[in-house]
Amino acid sequence: MARTASALHILVKDKELAEDIIVKLKKGAQFDVLAKKHSTCPSAKKGGSLGEFKKGDMMPAFDKVCFNSELLTPHLVKTKFGWHVVKVLYRT
Numbered sequence: 395m396a397r398t399a400s401a402l403h404i405l406v407k408d409k410e411l412a413e414d415i416i417v418k419l420k421k422g423a424q425f426d427v428l429a430k431k432h433s434t435c436p437s438a439k440k441g442g443s444l445g446e447f448k449k450g451d452m453m454p455a456f457d458k459v460c461f462n463s464e465l466l467t468p469h470l471v472k473t474k475f476g477w478h479v480v481k482v483l484y485r486t
Contacts, residue, residue: 396449396461396485396486397448397449397486398446398447398448398449398485398486399446399447399449399460399461399482399483399484399485399486400444400445400446400447400482400483400484400485401444401447401460401480401481401482401483402425402426402429402441402442402443402444402480402481402483403429403433403435403437403442403444403456403478403479403480403481404425404428404429404432404433404435404438404442404478404479405433405434405435405437405438405475405476405477405478406432406433406434406476406477406479407434407476407477408476408477409470409472409477411432411477412470412477412478412479413470415428415432415468415479416468416470416479419468419479419481420468425441425442425468425481426441426442426443427441428442428479429441429442430442434476435475442481446486447460449461453473453474453475455471455472455473456471456473456478456480459471459480459482460480460482460485461485463480463482464482465482465483465484465485466481466482466483467481467482468480468481469481469482
C-alpha cells in the first residue's frame with residue numbers, strides 16, 4: 395500500500411468552476427496554467443504542485459482520492475476549503 399503521493403491541485407470556491415476546469419484539462423489545457431489563473435491556494439504559484447506528502451497529511455476526502463484513485467486523471471474533491479481539482483502524479 396502506498397505511503398506517499400505527489401499531486402497537483404486547483405482550489406476554487408464553486409463546483410461549476412471546478413467542473414469547467416476538468417473539462418478544459420480533458421481537452422488538453424495545461425494544469426499549471428489553469429492553477430495559476432484560478433486556484434486560491436498558495437500552491438497556485440507553483441502550478442498547483444503540492445509536492446510529495448504522506449498518507450494522513452491531507453483532509454480525509456482529499457487523502458482518499460490521492461491514495462485510491464486513478465493516476466494522472468483530474469478528480470473533483472470537496473473539502474471545507476472548497477472544491478479541488480486533483481491530479482495525482484505518483485504514489486510510493
